[in-house]
Amino acid sequence: MKLITAIIKPFKLDDVRQAVTEMGVQGITVTEVKGYGRQRGHTELYRGAEYVVDFLPKTKLELAVADDIAEQVVEAIVNTARTGKIGDGKIFVTALEEVVRIRTGETGSEAV
Amino acid sequence: MKLITAIIKPFKLDDVRQAVTEMGVQGITVTEVKGYGRQRGHTELYRGAEYVVDFLPKTKLELAVADDIAEQVVEAIVNTARTGKIGDGKIFVTALEEVVRIRTGETGSEAV
């Protein structure tokens, strides 16, 4: 099994969710994160102080999927999350040694 | 070493913490996340608008543990976090190549 971690623009979350669930992914864990990257932030002003906000709001998705659909899922995310503008984000894939469903104790691809 | 990532119901956090610390785990990193899965969300109403909230509050735990106790820790989490109702969550296990304790620079299982 693979753990797919995708950092995307927040407003793309619903589209991506829909795309991957249509492919059979049954669960996603989502975290609000701040991303630093090539995309430039904005400047904020507070009386005399002025500073550049470099950390921009991003949404991180984690999906545990069976090996066989991992590639397709990555592709689906790329296709739906892409706007073509800087800051679209990244996808990381790592190997999962084990997955357990807490409710039932099932493990492996059954548990995903 | 293994990195154990557990997605659990938020109110189970204290129980799980206690269970794993009793087994010798010395550190946990916790993130508030939103989970999408088989568990159904609720409907929210705002004047004319009505929509289903599919992302439910979950708590994500990350624990770096030595290989030898990884299995027991997973088991302990499953046992304490289980309610038997849908939405109890998942546990993911990945291999850790390296662990460093920032304060001392210690690495490997010393650092956990």
Next chain:
Amino acid sequence: MKLITAIIKPFKLDDVRQAVTEMGVQGITVTEVKGYGRQRGHTELYRGAEYVVDFLPKTKLELAVADDIAEQVVEAIVNTARTGKIGDGKIFVTALEEVVRIRTGETGSEAV
């Protein structure tokens, strides 16, 4: 490629960001987390209730880097994030099987 996950004290974020970007790291994803560890928390009082807060605010950084600089990056983080006091945090390194840049579809070390 490696995924470096660092749990640090929040006020060290800017220093660490600067240190790693000077080494050529182009992106970081940051999450606010709560950490449980050796560092003791504080006690909070609310009328009759009194309890110890064991989960302290920490900042989690995730950096995908090419294999060759991974070690240096870890070292840089250790050096800048260290205060020498308890609670400085941990660094975890895992192997990344794949990285994709959503905007361009680039993969591998190009995408980092």
Next chain:
Amino acid sequence: MTRFKNIFSLFARIAPVLLIPGLALADDTPVPDKGDTAWMMTSTLLVIMMGLPGLALFYGGMVRSKNVLSVLMQVFVVFSLLTVLWVIYGYSLAFTGTGTWIGGFERLFLAGINADSMAATFTDGVVIPEFVFIAFQCTFAALTACLVVGAFAERIKFSAVLIAMVIWFTFAYLPIARMVWFGEGYMFKLGALDFAGGTVVHINAGIAGLVGAIMTGRRLGYGTTAMPPHNLPLVMVGASMLWVGWFGFNVGSNLEANAFAGLVFLNTFIATAAAVVAWTFIEWGTRGSPTMLGGASGAIAGLVAITPACGAVGPMGAIVLGIIAAVICFWAVTKLKRIFGYDDSLDVFGVHCVGGIVGAILTGVFVAEGLGGVGLAEGTSMLDQVGVQALGVAITLGWSAVVAFIAYKVADLTVGLRVAEDQEREGLDTVSHGESAYT
């Protein structure tokens, strides 16, 4: 007798008594009662509080967190800007001269007014300091424009808001206020009843909001993405402050802290309470849950509807009016809005315009003595009165809509109405104001 007095007073709205400046205080000059002055200052403060922070919070809590400061700023600056314009030319145009739809220039910059100038009230010989009257009326003008901004929230440019609201204030608010409230005003002379501003404030603002919402276009993702209020406790605080402040609005419109003020006060209190209960129960019955946003919306609907009626109806009429307003506004924001598909972000039209129309029309009904009201004017049938009320509504709707259209058009052609798509996604707070609400 006493009822007649009250009705009569509705037909005798303010013509400020001009004291010849420079003249020493003559013995027969009316001196204001300190109780009236105290109450009118308190009322003015209550209306300021309705705007800042009341309305700002009510609106600010309903938008997404990335746009909250933009809404607060629109309210804060529009309120302040119009306050300045009011003393420069607004008061003169609305309350001096003899025109039936617009006044004169003789009090530009408040020329000729000093601390001894007095304004008349509904009671012969009773006056209040003109400076207090100016301040009180100022808050109405400023607040009305602030109500409008809720309709196109989360996508409009800040500069466009300022331009459009200055034009609309000058060419819609001022003439309509004059027509309805000034002794020589067109609608006033027709006999339209509008105690505290159902037409001038709520219908006026509500229709201007609708025009703006349509011209600015829908928000990105409207109808497909969830856009829940980012902070409902703020909405509740805002609604509560509006409720409390509204007593200044309605009872202050009585201009005196006399016995009649008690009726206006009680009506404002219980129509609102009834509307809260009604909205809560309708929502519970038809949609499954009584929501906080619903309770707050009910309060505003009730307040809007009782505004024109508060000096005309009796307590039981007020309760019925509150319930009817809640039912109809509930329908407007849940069904009507969906049918037409416009994106009135914070339901300015559905609550203020629709509620204002309900209140204006029903004032003509519940004013009847048989229904517990203070009684119709002699020789006027209920049908007559309802007709006059409807005419007032129609004139306000038409006039305000046309001026609003022009105002937004001007803003569009000069600075543009709407921010770029990327900016709308990012949120107006950082884009237009260089700040984040919460860190």
Next chain:
Amino acid sequence: MTRFKNIFSLFARIAPVLLIPGLALADDTPVPDKGDTAWMMTSTLLVIMMGLPGLALFYGGMVRSKNVLSVLMQVFVVFSLLTVLWVIYGYSLAFTGTGTWIGGFERLFLAGINADSMAATFTDGVVIPEFVFIAFQCTFAALTACLVVGAFAERIKFSAVLIAMVIWFTFAYLPIARMVWFGEGYMFKLGALDFAGGTVVHINAGIAGLVGAIMTGRRLGYGTTAMPPHNLPLVMVGASMLWVGWFGFNVGSNLEANAFAGLVFLNTFIATAAAVVAWTFIEWGTRGSPTMLGGASGAIAGLVAITPACGAVGPMGAIVLGIIAAVICFWAVTKLKRIFGYDDSLDVFGVHCVGGIVGAILTGVFVAEGLGGVGLAEGTSMLDQVGVQALGVAITLGWSAVVAFIAYKVADLTVGLRVAEDQEREGLDTVSHGESAYT
């Protein structure tokens, strides 16, 4: 002399002057002073603000974020609903007729009252508009029931709250208000001193809260899980608004903006300030940190305790009273509560009931001229007075507790008192109201 006047006034509470309706304003009919009317309208607004948003925020900030809307809604809707019921039958039952514990039905739906109807004050010949008096008293009734809901917050069903509070309002609040405040009331005739509602409001609400907390049962995880306030700045805002609004409560109870009002005002101010300082320092000394929740709690404890006493004690008595109240309430919420193990979520009992008892009893002490008070009634010893005060406390405790028990029982048997375990975990906001407070 003047002191006697004041004491006397405490024994001469309101019997509204009924003007025969339809009759023209005769020359000898008392006309309300505009200063009094202005002040009483202001006071009424202040009490509304105490409830909405004051109390709602104070309570809402103290619960966990998943339950904040449920608390806001309970306050918002209970306040509104009881306002409607007050004008329908509450006022008639509390303030008309001749019964010693309950009134009559002659003013159901406010029948026979109009803008010229007047209510008497403590001063012969001085009146205020009856509509204003009705509104003022209404806010007391509505607020009192809202105080109760803090005791069983975070676990009760919304429908159960409404049912229980309507029953309790009708059978506990109305008779107790009558007994204490009406000229013919049982406790009033005994000579019990309760200037602004120590028994009627605080003891009454506090004991009803305790009964509710016990009958509803403890929250899941109570005692083992941390349940910190989710937003202490809200608590602070709420407490501050309660403080400001409380002047309407206490000084409004004087019914006139006369010189005596100044004493009531100052007492309310400084007893509270002293209680804030006292609570802060006790907490600092005994528990290590002066907390914001402590400061706010001290303010409420001081306000509760000065409520019955504000027209009887002198300024230095007020300070001492504030300090004693802070000490005892601090003990009640930190120790007493733990000893008995009940889960009174927001300490309605520990602050309102305990603080109310402290205030009621000590009013009988600090009223003494030697202690700076306005003086005991002629022929009454301090012991007598304290005895009467204690009797008033006992009657209120007993009556309210019994009615509350029945009210919750009815709610339990009809709709059930408590939400399901899963729902309690999820939080009442989404479960009962279909909304989230923050997004």
Next chain:
Amino acid sequence: MTRFKNIFSLFARIAPVLLIPGLALADDTPVPDKGDTAWMMTSTLLVIMMGLPGLALFYGGMVRSKNVLSVLMQVFVVFSLLTVLWVIYGYSLAFTGTGTWIGGFERLFLAGINADSMAATFTDGVVIPEFVFIAFQCTFAALTACLVVGAFAERIKFSAVLIAMVIWFTFAYLPIARMVWFGEGYMFKLGALDFAGGTVVHINAGIAGLVGAIMTGRRLGYGTTAMPPHNLPLVMVGASMLWVGWFGFNVGSNLEANAFAGLVFLNTFIATAAAVVAWTFIEWGTRGSPTMLGGASGAIAGLVAITPACGAVGPMGAIVLGIIAAVICFWAVTKLKRIFGYDDSLDVFGVHCVGGIVGAILTGVFVAEGLGGVGLAEGTSMLDQVGVQALGVAITLGWSAVVAFIAYKVADLTVGLRVAEDQEREGLDTVSHGESAYT
């Protein structure tokens, strides 16, 4: 004529009329007008609301979330503590006896004052209850010290704040209040115009803040780390409540709800509105975005500057004054502060002291009849008046700075001014108060 009366009144500040206690109410004792009493109680409440929750929120929203409770608590407890000290010795020292810079001890513990004691107003024969006057003046004292705490927020020890503020209140606030406002006071006799407290409150607090900021030292990371306001909507709510409450401050200083109050009221309203607009536009023009923090800052700058001037200038003078204050305060917080490098966390100096100086000096200008003001005193040239105003400013600056220095020194030597580095990083909420603001 009438203008003369008003100017004259500025020179005739309060000497409370002492009624011989125990004496029965004689027929010729002045009875307070109920309208005045109502207004003065309302004004007092408005000033309480400025402090709690107004100022607390304004300040609390500007700090980082880990320090918000510490700021709220400092305001809450300093306000309460000084209220207690005011009635114990403050009032006696400021408003009794015959000294030119400090009063006597005859009213320690408010000895000899009862509900029939009256205080004089600016109008011969018109009085208000002395208890009300005591409460009103109390709020000024308490609020002034609370203003100071913004300067050293986010790093100071709670105990140090209490110690320093008690010393500063006693040795700086009390004498300066006396010198400026008491009939026998030094600056009063010089003819310095300060209607509602430009020197006593704002310059006084502002300079004490600056001294404190410098002595406490800069916050860790100041200038290198971003320290944005954690909750700008709170700042907006706070600023709005300050605006609303400030009418109590300024118009209450008139002590009567008479016609002249109308001028004070309108000036307070429009100077502020003009300052909001000015700050917004300057910021927009020079820095690219009109910010909410800027709008709110503009409001406070305008309010501060109109405070001494509100009873002296005309409406158009008020607008110009508001604009000038906004421009200069904007410069002070963006440039001046950077030049000197002090860390005045919430710009107490840049807004209150600088704005206060602008207002105090320009009062001497815009009071001129030719500029729309009420007119200079006979025989006084504008230059004279400006000179007197400048002298008042200088005395206040010097006196307050010296006392403040000593006060902080004492705190430093006893408990220490500043928390440890680790604690500052963790945040004062958990460290000093054992609580978290939000969970």
